[in-house]
Amino acid sequence: xxxxxxxxxxxxxxLKVLVAPxxxxxxxxxxxxxxxxxxxxxxxQVIIAAEGAQKALLHEEFPFLTFVELPGYRIHYGKNRxxxxxxxxxxxxxxLIRIKRENDWLRHFADRERPxxxxxxxxxxxxxxxxxxxxxxxxxxxxxxxxxxADRLLQRINYSAIGRFSICWVPDMPGADGLGGELSHPRLxxxxxxxxxxWLSRMDVMPAPRTKDFDxxxxxxxxxxxxxxxxxxxxxxxxxxxxxxxxxxxxxxxGGRSLKTPQGVVVYDHLAAGELQRLMLRSDVVLSRPGYSxxxxxxxxGKKAIFIPTPGQTEQEYLGxxxxxxxxxxxxxxxVFSLTSALMQxxxxxxxxxxxxxxxxxxxxxxLDIAASVL
Numbered sequence: 001x002x003x004x005x006x007x008x009x010x011x012x013x014x015l016k017v018l019v020a021p022x023x024x025x026x027x028x029x030x031x032x033x034x035x036x037x038x039x040x041x042x043x044x045q046v047i048i049a050a051e052g053a054q055k056a057l058l059h060e061e062f063p064f065l066t067f068v069e070l071p072g073y074r075i076h077y078g079k080n081r082x083x084x085x086x087x088x089x090x091x092x093x094x095x096l097i098r099i100k101r102e103n104d105w106l107r108h109f110a111d112r113e114r115p116x117x118x119x120x121x122x123x124x125x126x127x128x129x130x131x132x133x134x135x136x137x138x139x140x141x142x143x144x145x146x147x148x149x150a151d152r153l154l155q156r157i158n159y160s161a162i163g164r165f166s167i168c169w170v171p172d173m174p175g176a177d178g179l180g181g182e183l184s185h186p187r188l189x190x191x192x193x194x195x196x197x198x199w200l201s202r203m204d205v206m207p208a209p210r211t212k213d214f215d216x217x218x219x220x221x222x223x224x225x226x227x228x229x230x231x232x233x234x235x236x237x238x239x240x241x242x243x244x245x246x247x248x249x250x251x252x253x254x255g256g257r258s259l260k261t262p263q264g265v266v267v268y269d270h271l272a273a274g275e276l277q278r279l280m281l282r283s284d285v286v287l288s289r290p291g292y293s294x295x296x297x298x299x300x301x302g303k304k305a306i307f308i309p310t311p312g313q314t315e316q317e318y319l320g321x322x323x324x325x326x327x328x329x330x331x332x333x334x335x336v337f338s339l340t341s342a343l344m345q346x347x348x349x350x351x352x353x354x355x356x357x358x359x360x361x362x363x364x365x366x367x368l369d370i371a372a373s374v375l
Contacts, residue, residue, distance in 0.1 A: 015116045020049040022122040023072025025222045027293030029054040031200040038364045056253035077226045084312025099125040117371040127164040132371045135165040141186035143314040168194040181322040198359035201300035202273040215243035217283035221250040237339040290320040304349040305329035306342045
């Protein structure tokens, strides 16, 4: 376990806030961006704990902030649904060890740096007695492939872990307007104060252009090998549908092998938020995994979508069907996916108005007030 070096504090006292997103895909990092911006606006000293792709993405957005290395869970999926479920089950001991290690890491960090506030996006080990800690999650109810009895058991385990924190933030709207369905609006709530803070998106609300330059924008993300499997599937089918496509590979920091693509396909390894939003608005439809952070970005911009759940990731399988039922897109299983057919189906849907979030700012200010009051 690496112990972070001493960080030089500014002369004037300001709240020191540690922000740590989970490394399960890029979504946990991207949805921390609006929170980090608000913390900076509130003149906090923000430190980001991450590694790998998550660190690269956040460093691109905030090159002036301090970063410390915090090892992630480093989860990998299988090549099909059954293998992914087996690999996730086999990863449980590894995940528990990582949680213990990140708790040890936080204790060492706190002994040296004395953070006033810790914001943990789905990292269960970042709780600390005597320090105000916030757990961020949209999955109060976690879906398993084993039925309701297993779901209820896992929820009790989940709530026991969440209960170690000071407060829980849910990045969704309260009530029927929520995007997470039963995942974020269960009948039974956690044993600590739980607040809905609205949708967290790095995008801004801006007017859409009058004309569209691309038929489809493809956003890839998530653990391997499923990211690469979907990438290959889409590239193989792109030539047959003769569409204008932009493909964003979800590889911040580069490192991906070059792609041979059909004519009319533009490829980027990664794009910053502003560039990505401009491409969203210039595209007729977005194709992506129904990862919750991507869903929040699409809601902010108001784009219709083609959702392809990661095989074996039950959260995405549920969200894809739920969002399709709300008319926010169509959901197609990967093993039967046809790009030509999907584009024909989704054109019957209309874009929605973009949305803003004022809840998050007030919640951040309230938590900072609490953290400051115990100094």
